[in-house]
Amino acid sequence: xxxxxxxxxxxxxxxxxxxxxxxxxxxxxxxxxxxxxxxxxxxxxxxxxxxxxxxxxxxxxxxxxxxxxxxxxxxxxxxxxxxxxxxxxxxxxxxxxxxxxxxxxxxxxxxxxxxxxxxxxxxxxxxxxxxxxxxxxxxxxxxxxxxxxxxxxxxxxxxxxxxxxxxxxxxxxxxxxxxxxxxxxxxxxxxxxxxxxxxxxxxxxxxxxxxxx
Amino acid sequence: xxxxxxxxxxxxxxxxxxxxxxxxxxxxxxxxxxxxxxxxxxxxxxxxxxxxxxxxxxxxxxxxxxxxxxxxxxxxxxxxxxxxxxxxxxxxxxxxxxxxxxxxxxxxxxxxxxxxxxxxxxxxxxxxxxxxxxxxxxxxxxxxxxxxxxxxxxxxxxxxxxxxxxxxxxxxxxxxxxxxxxxxxxxxxxxxxxxxxxxxxxxxxxxxxxxxx
DNA sequence: ATGTTGCAGCCTACCGAGTAGTATGTTTGG
DNA sequence: CCAAACATACTACTCGGTAGGCTGCAACAT
Numbered sequence: 001x002x003x004x005x006x007x008x009x010x011x012x013x014x015x016x017x018x019x020x021x022x023x024x025x026x027x028x029x030x031x032x033x034x035x036x037x038x039x040x041x042x043x044x045x046x047x048x049x050x051x052x053x054x055x056x057x058x059x060x061x062x063x064x065x066x067x068x069x070x071x072x073x074x075x076x077x078x079x080x081x082x083x084x085x086x087x088x089x090x091x092x093x094x095x096x097x098x099x100x101x102x103x104x105x106x107x108x109x110x111x112x113x114x115x116x117x118x119x120x121x122x123x124x125x126x127x128x129x130x131x132x133x134x135x136x137x138x139x140x141x142x143x144x145x146x147x148x149x150x151x152x153x154x155x156x157x158x159x160x161x162x163x164x165x166x167x168x169x170x171x172x173x174x175x176x177x178x179x180x181x182x183x184x185x186x187x188x189x190x191x192x193x194x195x196x197x198x199x200x201x202x203x204x205x206x207x208x209x210x211x212x213x
Numbered sequence: 214x215x216x217x218x219x220x221x222x223x224x225x226x227x228x229x230x231x232x233x234x235x236x237x238x239x240x241x242x243x244x245x246x247x248x249x250x251x252x253x254x255x256x257x258x259x260x261x262x263x264x265x266x267x268x269x270x271x272x273x274x275x276x277x278x279x280x281x282x283x284x285x286x287x288x289x290x291x292x293x294x295x296x297x298x299x300x301x302x303x304x305x306x307x308x309x310x311x312x313x314x315x316x317x318x319x320x321x322x323x324x325x326x327x328x329x330x331x332x333x334x335x336x337x338x339x340x341x342x343x344x345x346x347x348x349x350x351x352x353x354x355x356x357x358x359x360x361x362x363x364x365x366x367x368x369x370x371x372x373x374x375x376x377x378x379x380x381x382x383x384x385x386x387x388x389x390x391x392x393x394x395x396x397x398x399x400x401x402x403x404x405x406x407x408x409x410x411x412x413x414x415x416x417x418x419x420x421x422x423x424x425x426x
Numbered sequence: 427a428t429g430t431t432g433c434a435g436c437c438t439a440c441c442g443a444g445t446a447g448t449a450t451g452t453t454t455g456g
Numbered sequence: 457c458c459a460a461a462c463a464t465a466c467t468a469c470t471c472g473g474t475a476g477g478c479t480g481c482a483a484c485a486t
Contacts, residue, residue, distance in 0.1 A: 016435090030332065031247075031332060032245060032246075032247060032332055033245075033247075033248075034244075034245055034246075034247035034248035035246075035247035035332075037470075037471055037472085038471080038472070038473090039470095039471075039472095047436080047437090048436080048437055048438080049437090049438095049471095049472085049473085050435085050436055050437050050438080051435075051436060051437085053472095053473075053474085054434090054435060054436065055435095058472080058473080059471095059472065059473090115328070116394065119243065119244060119245055161416075161420070163413065163417075164413070167410065167413055168413065168417060170391060170392070170395050170414070171388035171389070171391060171392075171414045171417045171418065172388070172417070173391065174387045174388040174389070174390065174391020174392070174394070175384035175385070175387040175388045175391075175421075176384070176387070177387065177391065178383060178384060178386065178387020178388075178390065178391065179383070179384075179387070181329065181387070182383050197380065200376065200377070200380055200381065201383070201384045203374075204376075204381060204384045204385070204421040204422070205384065205421065207374070207420055207421045207422070207423070207425075208388075208417040208418065208420045208421035209417070209420070210420070210425070212420070212423070212425055212426055213425060213426040229461090250444075250445055250446085251445080251446070251447090252444095252445075260462080260463085261462080261463055261464075262445095262446085262447085262463090262464095263461085263462055263463050263464075264461075264462055264463080266446095266447075266448085266462095267460090267461060267462065268461095271446080271447080272446065272447090
């Protein structure tokens with residue numbers, strides 16, 4: 001009864017892999033990639049390094065996996081609002097709210113990806129690591145592109161000021177991603193309280209682009 | 214002629230200390246605190262670890278010094294606009310432009326402080342380190358407070374929407390600090406080009422707070 | 427029902443590389 | 457010639473990665 005969980009899942013081992021991934025995300029969030037030892041990650045789940053190396057081939061692969069999951073969570077969170085048939089203003093507002101609530105609810109993953117990854121492997125990277133890096137970078141770009149496109153839509157419709165969408169997306173993403181840096185989870189925080197924070201930030205970024213009247 | 218520079222300075226050794234500090238900022242920017250060895254920092258100035266330990270007592274102290282300088286540069290950059298007798302809107306705009314140009318011109322320091330420091334020393338800190346941490350945190354808070362105060366001024370004067378100034382300062386700072394993450398220095402970039410980026414970001418954060426008409 | 431066997435899923439012990447900090451030697455300008 | 461300003465050599469320690477061993481469940485044979 002102890003070590004299964006792959007009974008009904010199509011992908012065996014998936015649960016254990018995610019347990020490890022969650023532990024890694026928490027550890028990387030607190031101490032960063034370089035300062036986190038795999039011994040501490042495995043401690044987090046009451047296990048040893050051997051367990052990690054059974055599921056992941058290296059520390060870098062584990063790090064990339066955290067990034068990948070964070071990016072996929074983000075894409076899943078913001079895409080619905082992006083695809084909603086509505087004004088650019090409302091779509092962007094919905095994306096920003098969803099994005100911020102995601103940050104609050106999955107802080108470890110989102111804080112890790114907000115820290116970036118290029119920093120950690122300017123050198124000493126082998127072939128497969130560089131491929132994974134490019135892969136994760138593509139996911140990040142895909143998320144950014146959703147924002148760029150909605151900005152362009154708003155400019156085209158006249159809702160937003162005439163800005164360079166690629167450039168304007170930068171402070172927008174900064175405002176959103178920064179939440180992962182200052183937000184501190186509170187034990188009994190209600191969903192309504194989270195929503196209020198998210199709305200406030202969404203209002204800010206939408207207003208930053210809208211025309212004055 | 215090689216190792217002086219304290220001839221006219223009130224503070225002896227100041228030049229060499231700053232050389233080391235600059236090298237440390239560049240190294241920390243590229244690889245982060247934990248992944249940067251002091252051997253690499255000293256390589257950066259064609260020296261060895263002994264030189265660093267002559268001027269700084271530990272790696273942590275050097276890291277704190279980088280943060281402190283970054284905070285002081287920021288304070289020096291934004292305070293003039295803050296104190297200008299003008300509308301809250303114009304003061305904030307001036308602060309944001311100055312802030313962004315500072316980021317561009319002193320990228321190593323600003324990127325390091327945008328990465329944060331609490332992360333790196335949750336444990337294993339001695340007494341003096343905790344004192345320095347509190348000190349740097351106070352500087353950070355002082356910078357944030359300038360933005361909070363100008364937001365409050367704008368709300369009071371009716372220029373800005375009725376926002377919670379402390380909360381609204383978060384995405385604002387995120388939008389500004391994020392520049393240190395995406396900006397890549399280009400060799401022949403003109404001052405006018407930098408200014409254009411800074412104006413764009415300043416427009417964004419000011420519009421994020423202003424009333425619609 | 428009961429032994430037997432195979433292998434997934436770990437754990438343990440270890441190695442080698444890298445690094446913060448220190449102790450001591452060395453140079454050079456005044 | 458002496459101290460400031462380093463350089464060099466060394467120690468103690470951490471940590472990524474690996475090799476090999478252990479264990480308990482499961483599936484089959486009897």
